[in-house]
Amino acid sequence: MTLTLRRATVDDAAAYARILGDPAVYPNLMQVPYTNEDIWRSRLAERTAPGKNDLMLVAERVVHGQAEVVGSAGLHPSSDLPRLRHVAVIGISVAAEAQRQGVGKALMQAMCDYADRWMQVLRIELAVYSDNEAAIALYRKFGFEIESTQRGYALRDGAYVDSLTMARLHPNPPAAALPAAPALRAAPPSATVQRGTASGSWSVRGCEESDLDAVAALMIRRGVVEDLPLTPWAPAERVRELIGKPACSLVALTQGHVVGYASLAVQSVLRRRHAAGLTICVAPEWQGRGVGSALLAALIEWADGWAGLLRIEIDVPAQSAAAAKLLANFGFENEGTRRASLLQGGMFADTHSMARLRPRPGWSAVRPEA
Ligand SMILES: CC(C)(COP(=O)(O)OP(=O)(O)OC[C@H]1O[C@@H](n2cnc3c(N)ncnc32)[C@H](O)[C@@H]1OP(=O)(O)O)[C@@H](O)C(=O)NCCC(=O)NCCS
Incomplete structure (x- = not known):
């Protein structure tokens, strides 16, 4: 099977709706039932807009002479705050009929490479339901480690379920050839503070x-x-x-x-x-x-x-x-x-x-x- 990865476009909305609307897939994500192409069209338009730093990839393979999307993955900056810019969040899904055939591995490899080599990202994190053994095994293969269990994290089909947070730190962060900088010392609280002059109550x-x-x-x-x-x-x-x-x-x-x-x-x-x-x-x-x-x-x-x-x-x-x-x-x-x-x-x-x-x-x- 030849698998091709490419950036997603708004025209992939139908494929996203098909894969992420599948009851074998969406309960494992944050999606809800009754998705449709229009919903994905507007999400993709937003996430693929020029200037956005999100990476949205689809995996395509040729079935009966026709290219078909069989998986998707997204790598999203966690925040635009300067102190959090080194963190990205990953999400992935593979069509039910294409699972366990290496699609997830190919998408994860591409996402990790992009984060490590192009995106100035030091830490990739994700959330995965604690009973999603397939996904947890896939993430472990790429060096993700479990960092926490978030109890009652999300509602899934009528029950609150736990979620694990997993993260992977860049195995070999690029560094300019400079000596390590000493930690900056915090300045003392402002001298204009007049301790003890307040009434003491609030x-x-x-x-x-x-x-x-x-x-x-x-x-x-x-x-x-x-x-x-x-x-x-x-x-x-x-x-x-x-x-x-x-x-x-x-x-x-x-x-x-x-x-x-x-x-x-x-x-x-x-x-x-x-x-x-x-x-x-x-x-x-x-x-x-x-x-x-x-x-x-x-x-x-x-x-x-x-x-x-x-x-x-x-x-x-x-x-x-x-x-x-x-x-x-x-x-x-x-x-x-x-x-x-x-x-x-x-x-x-x-x-x-x-x-x-x-x-x-x-x-x-x-x-x-x-
Ligand atoms: C999790 C998911 C993305 C894996 O994608 P995939 O294409 O099936 O994965 P691959 O075939 O590339 O397998 C990669 C590795 O994942 C692990 N894995 C995949 N399916 C597994 C399963 N059913 N049980 C145990 N391990 C599994 C294995 O370690 C496997 O490596 P191996 O084949 O060398 O043993 C896919 O099952 C999926 O889309 N599930 C529904 C949505 C979802 O759960 N997304 C993740 C939300 S956090």
């Missing part, structure tokens, strides 16, 4: 539009920025863009000043709407004084009591012992370590993937019959 309230510039300024302060995927000196407008419109966001205030911020951004993908990403930060001079706990308690009460969320997730730099302790106090568990996943002060640092699952919610008592 209040927590919903974050308002008028707070956002102060929140953006807090997030890029030394002593805070290191643990977030942001950069010092980022313009407020860009930080505000990244803050986006979380489902719930809170500020901690003292004497009218924002000293803490926390938010939950609910995942928008249909099958992940039970999960939310947590962001939390406290001004350096207010750390260790209960502000983080107050913010987190309020967010968890919102998530459990009002939003029906099952899962809250956050990536914490491995060196942030205080953050890990705070999260552990609220039932977060370390699900695994993402190696070299965040550029931090000139070094590629590990992060811990921490998550908290809500205890099973109760049912309100059934009303007695009249």
Whole structure:
């Protein structure tokens, strides 16, 4: 069988709809039933648009004299944030009738080569359901290692199923012939901070539009920025863009000043709407004084009591012992370590993937019959 790999185009929409709409394939992915060509036409138009850095490949073979698409794979930048630009995410699917014939291997080889040799990518990561033995075996062949188990990660045919995160670091990262740079030392907190002059008390309230510039300024302060995927000196407008419109966001205030911020951004993908990403930060001079706990308690009460969320997730730099302790106090568990996943002060640092699952919610008592 001769297999040809080429970049996908919008005209492959029918093939994507056929392969990814197959009940033998889509339950293993994040897809849902009833896909169609139009849906794939618009997705492919978006992902293959000029200027996009995504690589969308299809595998074609000749069947009865006609070229037929039998598999597809995508390699997507995980973020355009400077500190996360070295991470890419991979996805793959092979038509049911073409599986176990080397198509997956060919697509994975092409994706890894592209990431290693052309894309400035150090880390490739993916999510795979923990019972998808075929895919896990394929990924292991290419050096992917299991880093975490994400419990109740997605809904699949009526049941919440666990997912593994697997990642592969570049086996031989290209390096310019320069001496290794020393790690940059974080500057001390700004000298203008007047410790102890505040009243010592704070209040927590919903974050308002008028707070956002102060929140953006807090997030890029030394002593805070290191643990977030942001950069010092980022313009407020860009930080505000990244803050986006979380489902719930809170500020901690003292004497009218924002000293803490926390938010939950609910995942928008249909099958992940039970999960939310947590962001939390406290001004350096207010750390260790209960502000983080107050913010987190309020967010968890919102998530459990009002939003029906099952899962809250956050990536914490491995060196942030205080953050890990705070999260552990609220039932977060370390699900695994993402190696070299965040550029931090000139070094590629590990992060811990921490998550908290809500205890099973109760049912309100059934009303007695009249
Ligand atoms: C996972 C998938 C992409 C593999 O593609 P494929 O073309 O069947 O894989 P290949 O024939 O190239 O096999 C490559 C390796 O994968 C592993 N593998 C593939 N199918 C397997 C199976 N049924 N059981 C165990 N290992 C399997 C083997 O290690 C194999 O190498 P080997 O043949 O030298 O033993 C394919 O099964 C698929 O599309 N499944 C549905 C969608 C999906 O699960 N995508 C991944 C989501 S994370």
